[in-house]
Amino acid sequence: MGVVTDIRDRTRASGPVAAVPGEAGRSRNAPASLFWRIFSLNAAGLVVAAALLLGPVTVSTPVLPAEALVVVAGLALLLAGNAVVLRLGLAPLARLGRAMAAADLLRPGARAVVAGPAETAELITTYNTMLDRLQSERAAGAARALSAQERERHRIARELHDEVGQTLTAVLLQLKRVADRVPGELREDVGQAQEATRAGLDEIRRIARRLRPGVLEELGLVSALRSLAAEFTTHGLTVRHQIPADLPALTEEAELVLYRVAQEGLTNTARHAGADRAEITLSPASYGVELVVRDNGKGVGDAPEGAGIGGMRERALLVGAELAVGPGPEGGTEIRLRVPAGAAGGR
Template structure:
């Protein structure tokens, strides 16, 4: 039965009952007696309440579907509306679920292409920084050294200062290139890359303590890259915004056979801050490998970033 006929028959039933009552025990005289007025008003109120209740029951599935549409988030897939009963609303709910599944698949595919292009661009920029800018600064260092060796004593100090400034710039260029293209991940694997990342972010005011469990399953390259980038983004957010002094970076085996990454700090926490570009990027990366990402307040304050992968992300031999 369509929604139109359902509502029509509900209202018709209430009106039919009212008419039958007028033909039966309920009568109206002219002029209207006080008792009859009370009966008519009470009957009207009863009809309105009955109509409101029946419409509420009939349209409840449509309200549930509306809430599902309002709260749908492609970065949090898997949520579906419950299909109840038959008819137009049930068909509409199934159509919405199908559409949502298709949108989630298309979003995941487009995110995979975008992130793949982003990694390729990072690789290209890192290579150019290393080959072009790095080599140029190295040549400048050599020229400054040669000039300092043959310069008068009064200019030698300034040339040495220029050397130190150039050397600091070269070190910064190399650091940026390492962040853009984690060569240690490709050469030595995820364990060494995470320890290197922890060492890089450990400064005088921030201590990063890595804990990598032994005997973890071997993961495919895409999963390792996602875990590394999520850890990198989590540590970057902590260093920039959290005001933390200690950060724990752990990688462990999950009960179901997957691998879990945890970045937990003792900073000021996330509060009610909205999701920024970094957090959205982490969610999109998690979708690529079917992992579950959660960002929430830690048990002892601060912020906790958790990424749990499934067992099917292990590399095939």
Template sequence: MSLFWRIFLLNAIVLIGATALLLGPVTVSTPVLLTEAAILAVGLAAMLVLNALLLRIGLRPLQRLTRAMTTADLLRPGERPGVTGGREIAELISAFNAMLDRLEAERAASAANALSAQEAERARIARELHDEIGQTLTAVLLELKSVADHAPPEIREELLHVVETTRSSLDEIRRVARRLRPGVLEEFGLVAALKALTNEFATPVLSVQHRIDSDLPPLGPDVELVLYRVAQEGLTNVVRHAQAKTAHLILRRVPGGVRLRIVDDGRGIRGAAEGTGISGMRERALLVGAKLHIGPAGRCHPDSDADLELGITPGGGTEVCLTVPVRQGSH
């Protein structure tokens, strides 16, 4: 029965019942007596309450659908509303679920194309920085050193200062190029790349420690790149925003896949809005069917023994936790 006829019949039953009472034992005088007015008021209130109750029961599936519409987030795939209610409501919920499936698939495909283009552009910029600007600065550095060696003593110190500035700029360009294109990931694999990443982000005020299982399952290049980029963005956020003294990079084998955790002892998220960095991590997680959780340290996927050994305090700082499923025999 359609929604229209269900509501119509519910109201018709109530009105027919009221009419039958008026034609039967219930009579109304002219003018209306006080007792009769009270009876009519009570009857009207009862009809309204009954009608509201029946409508609330009939339209409850639409309320669940409304909540699902307002909370749907393509970057956080979640449960679908159950297909319940009458034929028309069930068809509406089914259509909404199908629309979400289609939008999530299209979002994943477009994100994959965008990230692939982004990685290609990063590789191009890294090559230009290394091959063109890097070589130019190297030539400038050699010329400056030659000039400084033959310069009079009164200007030699200034030239040596310029040499050191040029050398620092060259090192910075090489560091930026390595971040844009993780050559160590391509040449030496994920474990070596993550260890190099922790060394790169370590500073005199921030200690970055790593713990990586030695029995990781075979991971495809896409999964390795996602793990590396999420770790890179997580450590970048620690340096920029956390005001932490210690950060941990943990990559462990778990049933059905691997789990990457970036944990710090900083000031925490404190209700801050998610920026483009976190949105990028969520998009990358969707590419490999992974689940990304960001919250207080030790609460996403606590590992009590390891956390206790590493000195991770539950509830302190921030944790980025990426769980990646890995199929058996995948390469």
């Protein structure tokens, strides 16, 4: 008795014993399992049949038509009850299958509804937990990959500017000295070589600027987006911009995501849209800022999303932003990125 009393006292002192997840809590709150539903239905049907056979109902030999009718009706009721129970019990599995087929790690948020018998509800819960973990791991992996990509972009841009750019500058100076001493009939050829070298140098600098947005680091997001719009206003494409100077506070990661999405959107417009007008709009919103890039081109249609849009979705996930790509209000393509204020790099 002393031992039992001591155990009880310790139990009271330590508080109530926590229930094991999935045992007591599940038995009290979760619906009955599919097995017990079918078993209970069949057991009830057999009990009723046995009670009738032991009571007023008899089966003769040979079987009378009325007796056969009663047996067939009972069997039909039992089969119909089983069909209803199975249909209701397996419906959540069908919904889970559709949710699994439509799942996309680049579009987070959609989860299967937890419903149905205990086994089905547990399976759906496990699937949702697995999807959360996969999206978290994908976001972390994408953050590392994009960070490495940005470092590689900076390295290549620096080498293009410092190595190739300086080499072409030296060639251009050498050609200028040659042009002053060559005979008159060769000056035109040397002049063409100078122009070709100068064009190559300008192209190298343009590529370096795209790889490493120095204006973003030095002058900020607003100036970087305005410079980007001016850069793409060439070759028959006119880019207008509406970018106010007063924007909510954003992290460096969020500013880089906004810049890269705008850059990729304008690149797709210039290469694939067949448009002559594009527009960049950056505006404050209740949740943060919203970036809209639209054009008057041929639109995306039913074509599958390419690597460019996939890359934009990866970047949007890093700062908890929402990206939508679809037709614009007047045709063409519209890219809409909603970035929360104070967005941090990574989820």
